[in-house]
Amino acid sequence: MQNIENVGFDLGGVILDIDYNLTRIAFEKLGVVHFDEMYSQANADRLFQKLETGEVSEDEFYKELNRCTGLNLSPEEIRNAWNAMLLQFRESSLEFLEKIKTKYNTFLLSNTNHIHLASFKKTFHEKVRTRSFEEYFDKAFYSCEIGLRKPDIGCYQKVIKELNIDPAKTVFIDDSLQNIEGARKAGLQTIHLLAGMHIEDLGL
Numbered sequence: 001m002q003n004i005e006n007v008g009f010d011l012g013g014v015i016l017d018i019d020y021n022l023t024r025i026a027f028e029k030l031g032v033v034h035f036d037e038m039y040s041q042a043n044a045d046r047l048f049q050k051l052e053t054g055e056v057s058e059d060e061f062y063k064e065l066n067r068c069t070g071l072n073l074s075p076e077e078i079r080n081a082w083n084a085m086l087l088q089f090r091e092s093s094l095e096f097l098e099k100i101k102t103k104y105n106t107f108l109l110s111n112t113n114h115i116h117l118a119s120f121k122k123t124f125h126e127k128v129r130t131r132s133f134e135e136y137f138d139k140a141f142y143s144c145e146i147g148l149r150k151p152d153i154g155c156y157q158k159v160i161k162e163l164n165i166d167p168a169k170t171v172f173i174d175d176s177l178q179n180i181e182g183a184r185k186a187g188l189q190t191i192h193l194l195a196g197m198h199i200e201d202l203g204l
Helices: 018-029 044-052 058-069 075-083 091-100 114-124 153-163 177-185
Strands: 008-011 016-018 085-088 105-109 140-142 171-176 189-192
Touching: 008 153, 016 075, 018 075, 058 075, 075 114, 091 140, 105 153, 114 189, 140 153, 153 177, 171 177, 177 189
Parallel strands: 008 105, 008 171, 105 140, 171 189
Antiparallel strands: 016 085
């Protein structure tokens, strides 16, 4: 990496611990078979893509999921299963984000949805905080708010344009390979954060 001025971060698996299997297991217990074919770290079907780009509301998502599965699950059952993957924030990584802001322009770019957004913000504030989560960055971009999701090259281009940054002087950190590949296509330098790695150990 050379001439870095800007650093972008993914959320889940990078700053917030997540376990996709917990959501898969929760849905299977509710009778949703082959949930991993609908949603996983590497893939999302059309319904989940629409949820993550804000094209369907929370209520529409619940109704459509029941229609697709032939079940009659309550909104609470679906919401709890969907949120099961969300664990705790990495406190040492949050501390690192505070420090790195003095050295680089920073941003967050996350594929997420309004259901998860409400859940992880609640988790974030379960501890006494001196700032909101978004204040750890110069700007936070959520796919459900910008209408675009990774690895679509247009998603990265929107961020680059809005922040008016040089992609060649920007490094993006993500734990999903397909998102890393999309970032590279947009001209960004990248770091693929593998299991067991932490942003505070990258030497930035």
